[in-house]
Amino acid sequence: MQGFINLNKPFGWTSHDCVAKARKLCKLKRVGHAGTLDPAATGVLPIAVGKATRLLQYLPSDKAYKATIRFGMQTTTDDLQGEIISSQPGAELDLAQIKTVLAKFIGKIEQIPPIYSAIQVEGKRLYDLARQGAAVEVPPRTVEIYRIEILDWRVGDFPELDVEIACGGGTYIRAIARDLGTVLNTGGTLAALVRTQSSGFNLADSLTLDELEAQLSNGTFQPTPPDTALQHLPSVTLPSISAQKWCQGQRISLTPEITDQVRVYEATRFLGIGELQAGVLIPQMVFEPIA
Template sequence: MLFQGFLNLNKPFDWTSHDCVARVRKLLRLKRVGHAGTLDPAATGVLPIALGKATRLLQYLPETKAYKATIRLGVRTTTDDLQGEIITSQPCPGLSLSEVKTVLSKFQGKIEQIPPNYSAIQVDGKRLYDLARKGEIVEVPVRTVEIFHIEVLEWREGDFPELDVAIACGGGTYIRAIARDLGAILETGGTLAALIRTESSGFQLTDSLTLTDLEAQLQAGTFQPILADAALQHLSSVTVPIIAAQKWCQGQRISLTFDVSGIVRVYDEETRFLGIGQLEDEVLIPQMVFEPIS
């Protein structure tokens, strides 16, 4: 069976996103498999996987993400999480939740963030984690990210107190950097102790499948990918008459009157999802034809 669509995968601990893609490719016997929103090996949770032609739709998925993170204060590491070497260890038993909450408010909204040295970002064509492993020191470019919501879930006192937070954010946000920067402002040091992604690109953790779930469904013959257009509901849609739809699927621009603009989902009169188009001055331009009309 040729699978087309999306898989909402619950990434296991200590697996890279690439490992997950390779495993799904093998299980489904499918060459074209890709993922959205890389997760660090130590993180778990939602990893959207595109199957077949849906890999071409990854660029159109929404960038919003949500996490549940545990931040350990009093500790700094080389990787800004517990996978790295400890740089400093400074007990801070007197730190209070009220002090932390006051500082945490600084991370709401649009903020400037320096990604961790151990990250997949490229500088001069080289991955930061490759440079860091070689001991090379480079200037990491500052980026602007947006935190829509950050909420304290639990506070555990001790020599190295831990804070559980829920974070909703835009694409490109590093939760490890938030842990590091929170500790820097508090002057205690901070590092990420655990991370679960609860939402990514519109996919929810509560609806996700583990690799074990996927294998079981494949053996039972019950696995069904998420429909390609179900992951694109944040985009407006247009319906095109059949003759015009055939021309559009052949790569032609068509002129019709629509009440929307920009990137849109395109359907024919039989509600069949045809692909992605761009509307400019009432001209529908093909961007990606998913299901051509024969």
Template sequence: MFGFLNLDKPFDWTSHDCVAKTRKLLRIKKVGHAGTLDPAATGVLPIAIGKATRLLQYLPTDKAYKATIRLGVQTTTDDLQGEIISQQPVTELSLETVKTVLQQFQGKIEQIPPSYSAIQVDGKRLYDLARLGEKVEAPVRNVEVFNIDILDWRVGTFAELDVSIACGGGTYIRAIARDLGAVLGTGGTLAALQRTVSSGFNLADSITLAELEAKLEAEEFQPMVADAPLQHLPEITLAETEARRWCQGQKISLDSQVSQIARIYNEERLFLGIGESKEELLIPRMVLEGVS
């Protein structure tokens, strides 16, 4: 069995927990995931099964989220799972002020990941260093936020803002919540997070672990075909002889001089794997299927 599973990750589960559970349910060792989600986050977690784990590096990186930002509160982890560092009433804060400030978080921006994150510094995870009490600032990262839309605004002692965010890979929504609060001078933290899009997978098409288990018991589960989330890559179709040679690891001559990573198919539309066209040659990068 190989292909992909579009999993709706439950609250309070780590991404590793989901992989371990999927491995157990499918009775297959080779299982991996794309785009780690924090335990407190829910939503799309792409799971690769079998040989499809080798395709994870080729998935698109764009993501989208629905988030709730609580203003007036600052925590150690930049979400509600951490200890409160400071809090103050924000009853005078207006939505118009928030809208104005929020604009500076769109486009290509610099961002410092949260102290409690999986980023590595000198070979060690930031969250491990933070738990040891070591204060290490993560290096600044360049990320891109394509769009932020305000969904709802709730006034109170600590105002809450619901937003939808479309962004590139590596963007921390917790950091946006923290930095928004810093610019407003109120403090801010992430109160809730759901990922709606990740690596070509959508929440509307996802299934829960319980639904996966039920499908397996009913013998109705079929993984998503391996090339389904790779439609952002161009495709190249090879004739029978060329396809056979390519699957054996040989370079194939091409007319095109365009350098690109591409999906490779034979004339019967069998997905063979991933190749790279470079200097009029098609180089095998990941052979998924053999052609006899």
């Protein structure tokens, strides 16, 4: 078996837990995932099985989420899983105030990741350092937010905002919740998160672990073909002789003279990933060599 599983990650599971479960269900050792999800988040977690694990690095990085932000509260983890740092009712906050500042979060922005995150600083995970009580300066990173759409607004002592966010890879939605609360002088934390799109996979087409297990048991499961997940890349098709040379690590002259990462085929057979540089196709990853 080789290809991708569009998994709907359950609440409370780590991404590593899901990989371990998929490895057991599929009876395969080579299993990996794209785009880590926090245990408290649910939704799309692409799982690669078999040789498709070699393709994880080539998946598109764009993601989309539905998030609930609670105002009037700050926590150590920037979500409801952490300890409360401050709590002050924000009933006076209204939607008009939020709309005036949301524009600051669109486009390329500087974001400081949550202290409880998997980012490494000096070779150690931030969440490990945080649990040890170490004082760590978290470096900011540039992320890109394509769109934030307001879905719902609920008033109360701790009002909540439901939003849909489309963004580039590396974006922390917890940090958006925290920073939005800071700008509004109310405090803010992430109350719920569902990833609706990741690396070209959508929530509507995803499988729960129970559904995956049932399909594997009755023999109906078919993983997403390896190259289907790479449709964001242009493709080139080689004749048989050139395809064999390319699979052996040789460079192939092609036109037009462009620079781009491409899917490589012989007829309809997916061979791997190459890079076109000035009319020369250079092997990057040979997925299916020709004997």
